[in-house]
Amino acid sequence: MTDILFVKPILPRAGALVLPLAEGFTLDGLAKQADEATNGAVSRGLEAASFKGKKGQSVTLWAPGGHLSRIVAIGLGSSDGQDIQAAEAAGGHALPLIASEVEATIAAEAFSPSQAAAFAQGLRLRAYRFDRYRTKEAAEDKPKLTRVTVATPDIAAAQAAHAPLAAIADGVYLTRDLVSEPPNILYPAEMADRCRALEKLGVKVEILTPPELEKLGFGALLGVAQGSAREARVVVMQWNGGAEGTAPVAFIGKGVTFDTGGISIKPAGGMEDMKYDMAGAGTVIGLMAALAGRKAKTNAVGLVGLVENMPSATAQRPGDVVTTHSGQTVEVINTDAEGRLVLADVLWYAQHRFKPRFMVDLATLTGAIVIALGHEHAGLFSNDDTLATQLAAAGTATGEKVWRMPLGEAYDKQIKSDIADMKNVGGRPGGSITAAQFLQRFIDTKEGAMPWAHLDIAGTAWATKDAATTPKGATAFGVRLLDRLVADHYEG
Ligand code: BES
Ligand code: MN
Ligand code: ZN
DSSP states (O other): OOEEEEEOOOOOSSSEEEEEEOTTOOOOTHHHHHHHHTTTHHHHHHHHTTOOOOTTOEEEEEEEETTEEEEEEEEOOSOOSOOHHHHHHHHHHHHHHHTTSSEEEEEOTTSOHHHHHHHHHHHHHHTOOOOTTOOSOOGGGSOOOOEEEEEOSOHHHHHHHHHHHHHHHHHHHHHHHHHHSOTTTOOHHHHHHHHGGGGGGTOEEEEEOHHHHHHHTOHHHHHHHTTSSSOOEEEEEEEEOSOTTOOOEEEEEEEEEEEOOTTSOOOSTTGGGGGGGGHHHHHHHHHHHHHHHTTOSSEEEEEEEEEEEOOSTTSOOTTOEEEOTTSOEEEOSOTTOOHHHHHHHHHHHHHHHHOOSOEEEEEOOOTHHHHHHTTTOEEEEESOHHHHHHHHHHHHHHSOOEEEOOOOHHHHHTTOOSSSSEESOOOSTTHHHHHHHHHHTTSOOTTSOOOEEEEEOTTTSEESSOBTTBOSEEOOTTHHHHHHHHHHHSOO
8 A cells, every 4th residue: 555645526437436334324425426327326225234343344336336346434433523542443454355455435524533543543553564575475465555644624634643653654664674584584683774764755874783781781692692603792872852952752662673582492382583683672662663764852862672582502591690780680480581681781771871761671571461461452551640540541542542551679689699780580470570670670760760661562463363454464553652752742
């Protein structure tokens, strides 16, 4: 899907016509014109299908007459004409029903400009597809939709509402591309190179390589990387859209391009999923693209720690002790608890280099969060009630929901080590919480509070079923959530 055009309502002469209809609808505007042009096929068809405009309900009328190849009615539920999320979800539900058309026109006359833009956004988010490695797909099986025309009375207002959404969708697409790539193609150095694409959006991109990381003392991150033939990278991305000299907001991502578990190796079944263990980093990269693409009036930094966790003759062993960039030491009990080791060094570095207003990290950190929250909410851990509340609200607004989990001293005790400052696992009870406690030890509050939140996205980064705005596969969970956090509280 490429173009979204906003035009005055005129009955199209080809392709699909989409009619978003709320409960209790009457056919007017383009819907009425279409009904007349097809000698009542629309009203008869909707009646025959018992279409009531309920959320998720849809009817397709094939070759209804006139020049159209199909008319698709899509339910909005009891939407009051202002509901942004209902419009976006309806757009998402409509996409598969029109994907095999080249052109589609959306009858959006009853929508507010922001709803019209949201419907288009729903279409766009659902239209994502990762088909780089399908070489034999028949042309008729490929989606053809290239021109979406949104018929709306207030073209300028709808376009204005849509412009930032297009940038956000570009960020979502970038994240989904990165997360979908197979692990032989996307290894740390390759992922770092792909960050360079952000330079054309005005993002400053810096890539740190092992000699620099050694000099900085990133012993925990390098310990994870040492079993792999692929070198580690840390990428620092800076977007300066805010006032000069104001402290940035900071986003930090776990980028394990493949997690075998290392010497504490994972079982074979499902191990291929661990290609998406870089989703935290992929999300930070897409988020930076979204912020820069819509020229957000804020200073933001994104840092990603990129490594591959492999077993080999050079791999770290259970029992090894590593010294982190912070100076604290860690006894590595389980080499599969590697994400926290990577984040430990990057969090400390981000805080001390940038002195940010807050830090939010994203990581596919624990299987335990999937047991606790399933695939509906990401786990939210925070030392700051304001930031936690803002994140929860942004989650509700975008549909990328988070659920706050506890932190506390008693949990922290679980990661005490007999020979080092801490160990990297705290046992099975509260596995996601002790992982967060570990991260919190790398938030420095010696010189005052540092608002920090950790999002455990192990259950939300990848979907095995289609949803309205996320086709199955990489979801890019977090891009829209954190863009919204910034837009609502940290701009201007
Ligand atoms: N990358 C995994 C967590 C994960 C699990 C992500 C499922 C996505 C889906 C992480 O590195 C890991 O292996 N965690 C261990 C921690 C344990 C060794 C304390 C886990 O959750 O089993
Ligand atoms: Mn692991
Ligand atoms: Zn991992």
